Amino acid sequence: MSALFLFFAIASCLGAVLVVISQSVVRMAFWLVVSLGSVAALFFLADADFVGAAQLLIYVGGTLVLLVFGVMLTASGPYMKIETSPGETAIAGVVGSLFLFMVISSTPSGSAQLTLDEDGHTVVKRTGDWEAIHDAVKPATSTPDDGSFDDKSDGNTLRPIGWALLGLRPDRVDITRETEAGKKKEAADPASGPTAAPGYLLPFEIASVHLLVVLIGAAYLARAKRRSDEAS
Amino acid sequence: MSILAAEVIPGFLTDYLGIQDSSVLSILTAVAHAALLFGVFSLCPFFFIWLERKGSGRIQDRLGPTRVGGKFGWLQSLADGIKLIQKEDLCPPAADALLFRMAPYIVCVASFAAFIVLPFSSSWVAISADCGLFIMLAILSLEVFGIIMAGYSSGSKWSLFGGMREAAQMVSYEIPLAICALIPIVAAGSLNLGEIGDMQYGTSFGILPNWFLFHDPFTFVAFFVYFVVATASCKRAPFDLAEAESELVGGFHTEYSGMRWSFFFMGEYASMFAVCGVASILFLGGWHTGLPGLDTALMEMRRSGAGGLTVESYMANVFGMGVFLSKAAFLVFVQIWVRWTLPRLRIDQVMVTCLKYLVPISCALFLGAVVWPLLFIMSGNGTGITDPVGVRASEIFMESNADGDEGSSGDFSDASTSDSDSTMTVGLATGEVRK
Amino acid sequence: MATLNAYLLVGAVLFVCGVICMATKxxxxxxxxxxxxVLNGANVxxxxxxxxTSLGLDGQVFSLFIIVLAAAxxxxxxxxxxxxxNNHLTIDVDRGNKLKG
Structure with a gap:
């Protein structure tokens, strides 16, 4: 597991760096495929099957094909290169490494104090190490990860995500119940269960309308027109 | 003894070889799966290329290959392969060398990786993912990228035109492909290809096989639309505009030679098999024969192996794999048949076929497939084959809350065993046997 | 090895590479x-x-929305x-300076 993670993590970072370095736009697209495909593999490793598959289908199979298609439509010569000047590259490298250093150094480390308030919600006293929070929140619900792959339980998030998009949150209900000390596995009360956490029905609908608007808008923007030189 | 069973391979390794370490076990299981799938992946082109040459010969009133490997020339693919290995690996000076060399690998790896989630028989699948069909479509869509790369990086006009046509064609044809694949999903209520296959056990109304092809009129039409779109998405004739020999010399593979050229065709034949395998699982009952007596007997044999590996369940699964492979191979044969019978379309006709006809047809079919079960529920007739498994989601949601198990909250077999009047239930019960 | 901080590091590298790419290309x-x-760094x-962490499913749903909006x-x-x-006969964004006056 960790070897696979290391491989795909390095592949995605290397791909991203090569996207920046490459000058030919189709090579950039190729390295972007390497990078985004490795990110999809990282999603699979992080038990997010559906997100990983969506990343492959929408990003790599859809968006990037569209981008390369755009490259072909807008190329004014073979292997079009629009070079970045060396000075700009040097400045970008320095600024980029400083920026990376800043982002990394802002990653929290330390410890966290976790308590439960009277409603059973978890309260983080000090925002410290995320993994300490993880250990404090989920000691009972999460199974120990022994490094092996079990396709019956790992990464099957399809149905919970589907329910979440329809406005039901089974996972939230369970977390709230499990953290109530000693009162878990009580008899099901359907009236109180699904109302515990809101789902994503409205954002889902908004996203679908948004996509329709984008579909029409993109078709309108990209419609065939006479070129400016022919008009003048 | 070759074992192609997801649950059987780890069991075999633990019981017979005494491997207990979980990380070693998972690595060995992965290697075993990959080796078996690679066998299937490399034998597919081997067989289908021979079939194509033989079939095209018969259609054109020729004999086809007759000499290599005996009377029927069945070693012709091997001879072709040896010839291709010996050819020089050319890279034209105008080409972008890195992309030119990488493109065939992308095509080959993408179509190989699609086999990871394709089940070959009940529970014989490398990874039984909940969103198996979605992963499969996603991985198959990567193949396009390699072809566009090849077209662009060859530094040749023919290749560039081929690559552009492929990009335009694939971006369009992915939409009806996904919508048509969703139509049986509406009836099944699951994206797990193994579960979908298991559901189609037995017969409905005593005569028809309980396949999603005969589930309702919309799935029946959807099968044919899916097949047309799948043919186009494998860039097979009459939709092979990316490699149109008569106008583009060879399209995207004009500049390729030797093994790199053959990688494109290994990928093409393997993805033909993959889309036809998906078609036979989604519509044609997968590994079920559709004959009531035979299916029941096979189910009994499978059930005997519920605890572990028995000879009966193993043989039943081998037979199921044979049924599945013959269905998929028949569909591939139909694709070959179509290729040598119909003339090639023009590129504008290809786009019009997709955007003006196939997309609206598939959208209408999808709408019909969603409305169809609702009509039956409203008329108070909501049991039996028209009952979509998916509508039970809300009940299961409640039940899984009652059990308090968040992990297996998507388990349909628990909830649906209670109503025994549904024809689906029999199929779902087999899902329980597999555990 | 596959800890939270390792994932965050990958996300940070993707994000920074994306920002540099936007600035220099x-x-x-x-x-x-x-x-x-940049959007993929956020997704990671x-x-x-x-x-x-106890974020649960919310993170995955959010990344799905990000993927959808990125496609749009x-x-x-x-x-x-x-x-x-069509207007400039090139894709060089530095040539889009008609509003400069």
């Missing part, structure tokens, strides 16, 4: 690729928090790039 489509990298973080953004931006090419 003069090819309009290259700028678009930088945007995709969301999925990692979803796995390692790419479609519109590509249409704009095509329009730009």
């Amino acid at each position: 003069r090819n309009g489509i290259g700028v678009l690729m930088g945007v995709e990298l 973080n969301f999925v990692a928090f979803s796995k390692f 953004e790419a479609a519109v931006a590509l249409a704009i790039a095509l329009n730009f090419y």
Whole structure:
């Protein structure tokens, strides 16, 4: 597991760096495929099957094909290169490494104090190490990860995500119940269960309308027109 | 003894070889799966290329290959392969060398990786993912990228035109492909290809096989639309505009030679098999024969192996794999048949076929497939084959809350065993046997 | 090895590479690729928090929305790039200086 993670993590970072370095736009697209495909593999490793598959289908199979298609439509010569000047590259490298250093150094480390308030919600006293929070929140619900792959339980998030998009949150209900000390596995009360956490029905609908608007808008923007030189 | 069973391979390794370490076990299981799938992946082109040459010969009133490997020339693919290995690996000076060399690998790896989630028989699948069909479509869509790369990086006009046509064609044809694949999903209520296959056990109304092809009129039409779109998405004739020999010399593979050229065709034949395998699982009952007596007997044999590996369940699964492979191979044969019978379309006709006809047809079919079960529920007739498994989601949601198990909250077999009047239930019960 | 901080590091590298790509590329489509990298850096973080903290499913749902919106953004931006090419006969974004006066 960790070897696979290391491989795909390095592949995605290397791909991203090569996207920046490459000058030919189709090579950039190729390295972007390497990078985004490795990110999809990282999603699979992080038990997010559906997100990983969506990343492959929408990003790599859809968006990037569209981008390369755009490259072909807008190329004014073979292997079009629009070079970045060396000075700009040097400045970008320095600024980029400083920026990376800043982002990394802002990653929290330390410890966290976790308590439960009277409603059973978890309260983080000090925002410290995320993994300490993880250990404090989920000691009972999460199974120990022994490094092996079990396709019956790992990464099957399809149905919970589907329910979440329809406005039901089974996972939230369970977390709230499990953290109530000693009162878990009580008899099901359907009236109180699904109302515990809101789902994503409205954002889902908004996203679908948004996509329709984008579909029409993109078709309108990209419609065939006479070129400016022919008009003048 | 070759074992192609997801649950059987780890069991075999633990019981017979005494491997207990979980990380070693998972690595060995992965290697075993990959080796078996690679066998299937490399034998597919081997067989289908021979079939194509033989079939095209018969259609054109020729004999086809007759000499290599005996009377029927069945070693012709091997001879072709040896010839291709010996050819020089050319890279034209105008080409972008890195992309030119990488493109065939992308095509080959993408179509190989699609086999990871394709089940070959009940529970014989490398990874039984909940969103198996979605992963499969996603991985198959990567193949396009390699072809566009090849077209662009060859530094040749023919290749560039081929690559552009492929990009335009694939971006369009992915939409009806996904919508048509969703139509049986509406009836099944699951994206797990193994579960979908298991559901189609037995017969409905005593005569028809309980396949999603005969589930309702919309799935029946959807099968044919899916097949047309799948043919186009494998860039097979009459939709092979990316490699149109008569106008583009060879399209995207004009500049390729030797093994790199053959990688494109290994990928093409393997993805033909993959889309036809998906078609036979989604519509044609997968590994079920559709004959009531035979299916029941096979189910009994499978059930005997519920605890572990028995000879009966193993043989039943081998037979199921044979049924599945013959269905998929028949569909591939139909694709070959179509290729040598119909003339090639023009590129504008290809786009019009997709955007003006196939997309609206598939959208209408999808709408019909969603409305169809609702009509039956409203008329108070909501049991039996028209009952979509998916509508039970809300009940299961409640039940899984009652059990308090968040992990297996998507388990349909628990909830649906209670109503025994549904024809689906029999199929779902087999899902329980597999555990 | 596969800890939360390792995922966050990958996300940070993708994000920074994307920002540099957006800032330095003069090819309009290259700028678009930088945007995709930035959004993917965010996605990695969301999925990692979803796995390692009590964020649960929310992280995965968020990253799905990001993927969908990124696809929409790419479609519109590509249409704009095509329009730009139709008007300027190049995709070099430095040439889009007609408003300079």
